[in-house]
Amino acid sequence: MKLASSLLPNQWRLLASSSPKLSFIFSTASKSHTFWSPTLRQYRNLQTTVSPVVTSSYLPTSYITQKEIEIPISPEKQPRVQEDLGAFQKFPMVMPSIDLYASALRKSKRVQPTKGIANIAKRERNRGAKQLDAFMKELALPLKGYMESFPRKRFLHPYERSLIELTLGDGKYEEVLGQVDVLRKKVLSVGKEHASLCAKALSKREAEDRLNEGVEKLELVFQQHGSAVDDLLSIAKVLRAMPVVDLEMPTLCLVGAPNVGKSSLVRILSTGKPEICNYPFTTRGILMGHIDLNYQRYQVTDTPGLLRRSDEDRNNLEKLTLAVLTHLPTAVLYVHDLTGECGTSPSDQFQIYKEIKERFKDYLWIDVVSKCDLLEGSPVIYAKEDQSSDEAEIIKYRERGPDESILVSVKTEQGLNELKSKVKEVLINEMEKIKSGDIVDQSVVT
Structure with missing residues (x-):
């Protein structure tokens, strides 16, 4: 056989x-x-099985789960997840509206009619329709790219969401993106309408008129709504200039009332070079510097000063400070000025300090009394202060600040070495907290 x-x-x-x-x-x-x-x-009597290829091996279909053989979802349809910090630096380059319009018009004029059309009228209307279609697309495609590349605010990190709200105003970011989308839709609508009219022209002259009319209509649309592109350009410039924060790098945040000497300490402790003047709210934003200790880099943040008032009454500069403390893993270096030069009385500073210390009690903390070379004689008491209700705690605070405070003077360099040693110790401990995952976003703490 x-x-x-x-x-x-x-x-x-x-x-x-x-x-x-x-x-x-x-x-x-x-x-x-x-x-x-x-x-x-x-x-003829043999049984056969169909086995798909899975990771370079042949397995019977019965051994493959349904999830493994499903067609993968396209990136466009996948749900967006919250982004890490640094989204502002990923913003695309936005062209000014006048440059975008001029570039689109220049490219559309290079479009030639389809070859082989002998009839003059047909050739002219073909050229006009193609140029209007190209003009429309050259305007609409960059606008579509902006809409896709600028992330929606709800997908941003909470800290960057706060920066957008406090820097631009609540709702401004979404409003400008919405205006850009309106411009894109109007460009598509007007472009398609006039390209269709041009394609139906009966003569060469009519086709030319339809083409010119379509270009004028698109120009009018850009004159009326093109400012949205310029607004988006301004937003991108402002947000892209924000300091980048690394969540994996320990951060030391300097906090205190306005004009207490935070910026002077930042210049001494880090590479940051903030503006230093003898008036309140010199720091008008978040300034980031760095410290290098034992081949490890750390971040130092200078923040706007806090006043004694409720959160509802705080200005956007103060809210920036609270946003840093709330959303970033940071240790706190709280600066006190008991000399009376900063413009905020020691009593008010004490109340601000108690509120912030209670709110962020789980943070690593350093208390510093600045300008100690001026602390001579009796404690400073403002004339408007009522001392009759003073508690022993406030009286003690006026003299030397909180317990275990480090007294420093930038002018005489008193206490600076002790402060640097303490900062090093705290930042090393903060690094251990980050590595262990023992960091809590205060925005979710009730």
């Missing part, structure tokens, strides 16, 4: 001619157009 199964058809014919039985079998198989062999009869 094994020998017979290996014979070729011609060999079977020769064998069949020598045997009547084999001749009958061969003729029956020929009529059914199927060549019979013992090997084919054996294979």
Whole structure:
């Protein structure tokens, strides 16, 4: 049987001619157009399975879960997840509206009619329709790219959401993106309408008029709504200039009332170079510097000063400070000025300090009394202050600040070495907290 199964058809014919039985079998198989062999009869009863290729191996379908063989979802349809910090630096470059319009018009004029059109009127309306279509697309595609590249605020990190609200105003970011989308839709609508009219022109002159009319209409649309592109350009410039914060890098945040000497300490402790003047609210934003200790880099943040008032009454500069403390993993260096030069009385500073210390009690903390070279004689008391209700805690605070405070003077360099050692210790401990995951976003703490 094994020998017979290996014979070729011609060999079977020769064998069949020598045997009547084999001749009958061969003729029956020929009529059914199927060549019979013992090997084919054996294979007919075999069971087969279909096995897809999975990670370069063949596995039966029954061993593959439904999830593994599903068609993957396209990136456009996948749900957006919250982004890490640094989204502002990923903003695309936005062209000024006048440059965007001029570039689109210049490119559209290079479009030529389809080759082979002999009729002048047909050729002209073909050219006009193609140029209007190209003009429309050259305007609309960059606008669509802006809409896709600028992230929606709800997908941003809470800290960057706060920066947008406090820097631009609540709702301004979404409003400008909405205006850009309105401009895009108007460009598409006007462009399609006039390209269609141009394609239906009956003469060369009419086609030229339709083309010029379409260009004028698109120019009018950009004159009326193109300012949205310029607003988006301004937003991108402002937000892209914001300091980048690394969540994996320990941060030391300097906090205190306005004009207490935070910026002077930032210049001494880090690479940051803030403006230093003798008036409140010199710091008008978040300034980031760095410290290098034992081949490890740390962040130092200078923040606007806080006044004694409720959160509802705070200005945007004060809210920036609270946003840093609330959303970033940071240690706190709280600066006190008991000399009376900062413009905020020691009593008010004490109340601000108690509120912030209670709100962020889980943070690593350093208390610093600045300008200690001026702390001589009796404590400073403002004339408007009522001392009759003073508690012992406030009286003690006026003299030397909180317990375990470090007294420093930038002018005489008193206490600076002690402060630097303490900062190093706190930042190393902050690094351990980050590595252990023992960091809590205060925005979710009730």
